[in-house]
Amino acid sequence: MDLLGIMLAICGAALAAGFAGAGSAIGVGIAGESGAGVMTEDPGKFGLVLLLQALPGTQGIYGLLIAFFAILKVGLLGGGGAVTVNVWQGLGVLFACLPIAIAGYFSGIAQGKTSASCIQMIAKRPEETGKAVILPAMVETYAVLALLMSIILLNGIQI
Amino acid sequence: MVPAERYGYTVARLRAMENRILDDSVLQRLVESDDLENAMKILGETPYSSWLVELKSNSEFDKTIELELGFVYSEITKFVPDTRLVDICRIPYDFHNVKVLLKSHILQRDGGDRRFDLLTTLGKIPTDDLILAIESEDYRLLPFGLHSAFPRSLTMWEQSHDILEVEKSLDRLLFGEMRKLAREINVDAVDKWLKGRIDAENLRNILRLKRMELDPAVVASFLHDGGWVSIERLVSLLGEPIEGWGRVLSFADIGGVLLHAQESIDLSSLIVEMEKVLDEYTTGILRRAKYGAFSPENILYYIWSKEMESKNLRMILVAIANDTDRDMVRGLMRRG
Numbered sequence: 302m303d304l305l306g307i308m309l310a311i312c313g314a315a316l317a318a319g320f321a322g323a324g325s326a327i328g329v330g331i332a333g334e335s336g337a338g339v340m341t342e343d344p345g346k347f348g349l350v351l352l353l354q355a356l357p358g359t360q361g362i363y364g365l366l367i368a369f370f371a372i373l374k375v376g377l378l379g380g381g382g383a384v385t386v387n388v389w390q391g392l393g394v395l396f397a398c399l400p401i402a403i404a405g406y407f408s409g410i411a412q413g414k415t416s417a418s419c420i421q422m423i424a425k426r427p428e429e430t431g432k433a434v435i436l437p438a439m440v441e442t443y444a445v446l447a448l449l450m451s452i453i454l455l456n457g458i459q460i
Numbered sequence: 461m462v463p464a465e466r467y468g469y470t471v472a473r474l475r476a477m478e479n480r481i482l483d484d485s486v487l488q489r490l491v492e493s494d495d496l497e498n499a500m501k502i503l504g505e506t507p508y509s510s511w512l513v514e515l516k517s518n519s520e521f522d523k524t525i526e527l528e529l530g531f532v533y534s535e536i537t538k539f540v541p542d543t544r545l546v547d548i549c550r551i552p553y554d555f556h557n558v559k560v561l562l563k564s565h566i567l568q569r570d571g572g573d574r575r576f577d578l579l580t581t582l583g584k585i586p587t588d589d590l591i592l593a594i595e596s597e598d599y600r601l602l603p604f605g606l607h608s609a610f611p612r613s614l615t616m617w618e619q620s621h622d623i624l625e626v627e628k629s630l631d632r633l634l635f636g637e638m639r640k641l642a643r644e645i646n647v648d649a650v651d652k653w654l655k656g657r658i659d660a661e662n663l664r665n666i667l668r669l670k671r672m673e674l675d676p677a678v679v680a681s682f683l684h685d686g687g688w689v690s691i692e693r694l695v696s697l698l699g700e701p702i703e704g705w706g707r708v709l710s711f712a713d714i715g716g717v718l719l720h721a722q723e724s725i726d727l728s729s730l731i732v733e734m735e736k737v738l739d740e741y742t743t744g745i746l747r748r749a750k751y752g753a754f755s756p757e758n759i760l761y762y763i764w765s766k767e768m769e770s771k772n773l774r775m776i777l778v779a780i781a782n783d784t785d786r787d788m789v790r791g792l793m794r795r796g
Contacts, residue, residue: 331465337472422475
């Protein structure tokens with residue numbers, strides 16, 4: 302049963318890193334396609350395009366962060382050695398990882414689409430770069446909220 | 461139907477290419493040019509400068525316009541996920557070329573000269589291939605149903621000697637092929653654009669035919685199926701005064717453009733005014749595309765905007781070359 306608890310915690314960490322990372326990969330890909338389109342015509346916009354393309358990448362980082370926290374929590378990382386984790390504690394870690402896994406996946410894709418649209422915007426109006434960064438950053442809010450919730454939930458689990 | 465996600469690159473590139481479209485200030489400067497030389501200097505500051513070096517004299521400005529439009533067509537064809545979106549805009553040029561070659565063929569038989577100078581390079585079929593197919597009477601590889609339409613048109617001419625009848629049958633085939641392509645593309649906005657375009661073409665035809673005071677049955681044969689307004693409803697307009705057409709067609713979007721009919725002095729000036737209004741109506745259908753970051757109709761919107769730019773530029777340069785009234789040109793310029 303102890304092993305099952307650890308496995309559930311690992312599953313949570315894998316979901317957090319995997320789903321949030323996948324969302325980011327799709328989002329960065331969508332924004333990258335638009336960026337390539339703009340740079341084919343105007344290579345001088347590389348700096349602006351790179352900034353906007355990088356924005357959907359943060360969900361993957363948040364997912365990775367939560368995955369680290371989760372495996373640290375069950376003692377799989379660091380010098381302390383593995384701790385005893387029962388099924389309910391393992392399940393708790395798994396659930397704590399879900400906010401960033403789900404919100405990271407969907408917000409990564411949504412942010413990628415918004416970034417792609419904003420890249421199109423700066424293709425025509427480079428003077429509006431400030432506004433173009435704010436719009437995808439609004440999507441980021443929800444990934445940050447999910448990250449906070451995952452951290453709070455992980456901290457709340459007593460092992 | 462190609463998924464919308466695949467249009468990210470295309471739409472972004474088109475947004476960047478929108479900087480190639482001449483803005484109003486450049487067009488106004490062109491209108492105010494004293495002569496063709498000054499106008500060409502202004503054009504030299506725009507993306508058209510690349511093509512100016514190929515001109516032997518300023519009076520060949522039409523070639524510049526065609527080269528720019530040809531560049532846009534060939535460039536977009538390279539990166540668009542569904543090339544049928546470009547083909548649907550190029551087909552009218554292919555049919556123009558076929559009409560030119562058909563008339564050349566007829567002229568040549570009667571001892572006249574062939575008019576290859578009237579061919580345009582903007583069609584999908586390369587002009588050399590088209591000439592070769594027609595000269596060698598090997599029509600098998602002609603697309604868009606032209607493999608059978610061309611010999612049929614020749615037979616029609618031999619039987620009736622009525623070029624209008626021949627052109628009518630080719631136009632019918634043109635709109636039929638465009639409808640077929642729109643069905644294959646399977647994008648709602650493309651279908652709406654084509655329906656609007658057919659309505660505009662029908663209204664343009666019916667106005668011209670009203671001036672000729674033709675029989676309604678004859679008028680009906682010049683109209684095309686597939687628009688929002690049925691041919692029967694359009695033919696019924698002939699019994700109404702032009703001022704009442706807007707009321708009859710108030711159920712359709714195109715009814716709104718007929719409000720201009722009430723302000724016009726005579727039919728001839730109305731026809732000229734309606735050319736512009738109907739083009740702007742078609743632009744209006746596509747304008748919503750700019751709010752979609754992944755919408756395929758952005759391709760049509762860009763191409764149509766370039767087409768309107770070409771029309772404006774041609775009007776301005778012809779007016780400058782002939783030293784005609786610039787205010788009249790300003791009034792006829794299509795707005796984007």
